[in-house]
Amino acid sequence: MGRYDLALIGFGGVNRALAELISQSGERLAKELGFALRVVAITDLRAGSLVDTDGIDLAPLLAAESGELSFAGLAGGSADPRNEWVIREVPADIVVEATFTNPTDGEPALSHVRWALESGKHVCTTNKGPVALAGRALKQLAAARGVSFEYEGSVLSGTPILRTAERLFGGLEITGVQGIMNGTSNYILGRLEEGVELSAAIAEAQELGYAEADPTADIEGHDVQLKVMILANEVLGADLRREDVFCEGISAITPHEVRDAASKGLRWKLVGSATRHEDGSVDARVAPLALPAQHPLAGIFGPVNAVAFHTDLLGTVTVSGPGAGRTETAYALLSDIIAIHQRHADDDTAPTHPVLQEAHRV
Ligand SMILES: NC(=O)C1=CN([C@@H]2O[C@H](COP(=O)(O)OP(=O)(O)OC[C@H]3O[C@@H](n4cnc5c(N)ncnc54)[C@H](O)[C@@H]3O)[C@@H](O)[C@H]2O)C=CC1
Numbered sequence: 001m002g003r004y005d006l007a008l009i010g011f012g013g014v015n016r017a018l019a020e021l022i023s024q025s026g027e028r029l030a031k032e033l034g035f036a037l038r039v040v041a042i043t044d045l046r047a048g049s050l051v052d053t054d055g056i057d058l059a060p061l062l063a064a065e066s067g068e069l070s071f072a073g074l075a076g077g078s079a080d081p082r083n084e085w086v087i088r089e090v091p092a093d094i095v096v097e098a099t100f101t102n103p104t105d106g107e108p109a110l111s112h113v114r115w116a117l118e119s120g121k122h123v124c125t126t127n128k129g130p131v132a133l134a135g136r137a138l139k140q141l142a143a144a145r146g147v148s149f150e151y152e153g154s155v156l157s158g159t160p161i162l163r164t165a166e167r168l169f170g171g172l173e174i175t176g177v178q179g180i181m182n183g184t185s186n187y188i189l190g191r192l193e194e195g196v197e198l199s200a201a202i203a204e205a206q207e208l209g210y211a212e213a214d215p216t217a218d219i220e221g222h223d224v225q226l227k228v229m230i231l232a233n234e235v236l237g238a239d240l241r242r243e244d245v246f247c248e249g250i251s252a253i254t255p256h257e258v259r260d261a262a263s264k265g266l267r268w269k270l271v272g273s274a275t276r277h278e279d280g281s282v283d284a285r286v287a288p289l290a291l292p293a294q295h296p297l298a299g300i301f302g303p304v305n306a307v308a309f310h311t312d313l314l315g316t317v318t319v320s321g322p323g324a325g326r327t328e329t330a331y332a333l334l335s336d337i338i339a340i341h342q343r344h345a346d347d348d349t350a351p352t353h354p355v356l357q358e359a360h361r362v
């Protein structure tokens with residue numbers, strides 16, 4: 001049985017949840033998928049870096065509270081994240097990028113991804129910055145190096161929206177997308193309707209692992225702006241920059257307005273949308289809308305998200321599922337690793353598995 005060695009860049013909620021999955025369910029997954037997973041490097045802004053090319057023992061790391069973790073003093077450990085050295089020099093097969101999303105220029109995650117691809121390593125990431133702001137260039141770099149760049153978790157967390165569109169919508173012309181694409185703001189709007197104060201609702205979303213490290217991106221719509229760019233670029237053939245996407249968040253909506261709307265059968269939702277016109281141009285925007293109760297998006301609650309695809313042959317097809325959450329997003333990374341395996345199953349270095357090889361051929 002083959003194995004993939006992983007370097008985890010960022011050891012916050014999502015990458016810790018991936019490490020937990022590997023630590024607790026690695027054997028079951030290996031039997032099912034036909035390949036094993038081993039973590040050989042971890043870097044983190046706060047904890048430093050840890051390298052063991054024989055495989056890091058994850059259990060003691062996962063037993064420590066995340067705020068208390070320090071790799072300095074451990075064998076192969078350092079207080080310095082040493083990101084560039086780890087990404088370029090440690091012999092990992094896949095670099096898993098899950099540091100903070102920076103909506104302005106995508107850094108430092110953009111450099112992390114670039115270093116990995118330049119070094120001939122596959123990348124999977126849940127970080128929206130590099131995908132939205134430089135996805136096209138990064139895909140070209142990956143193709144030139146013969147490696148994969150996967151980012152299912154960058155839109156709708158573990159809900160496989162990008163792969164659904166890519167693999168299952170063949171022959172359909174998609175003319176637009178509209179959806180709820182941020183778990184935090186959707187959760188907060190629901191809690192405001194229930195009478196919870198804004199600051200308390202934000203704290204809950206942080207505690208539950210839905211919110212960005214700086215929740216401004218969730219509240220002001222920047223997170224959805226990046227997701228709309230990713231979707232429009234992927235499924236509508238657009239090449240949007242951030243300034244092309246009008247963006248208004250939920251900060252101006254008062255708890256009173258939320259409850260007043262509810263009493264009239266309306267629900268405030270933060271909606272992202274993109275529409276392709278006949279001349280090929282694409283309009284995209286993010287804005288709060290008070291939707292009537294019978295609107296399909298009005299019934300989407302909490303961290304659940306949904307995206308409606310407008311198509312020529314099927315009309316509207318809506319995909320709904322978790323839009324945020326540590327374990328849910330870690331699943332997106334696992335699905336990326338499976339996709340890498342499927343794509344490279346015939347490479348010399350890839351593990352072999354009859355079921356996945358068959359899927360690869362199909
Ligand atoms: N939590 C969620 O539901 C989802 C998160 N994402 C994205 O996944 C990424 C990770 O999310 P979480 O784990 O929830 O965030 P988090 O804030 O819990 O963890 C991020 C980790 O990255 C580390 N970090 C930051 N800059 C670093 C650097 N330069 N070098 C090394 N480590 C660095 C931080 O110390 C922190 O431990 C973010 O980009 C987020 O936008 C995407 C989909 C859903």
Ligand SMILES: N[C@@H](CC=O)C(=O)O
Pocket residue numbers: 154156157181182183184185210211212218223323324325
């Ligand atoms: N903060 C984001 C996490 C996923 O991208 C959200 O709440 O949707």
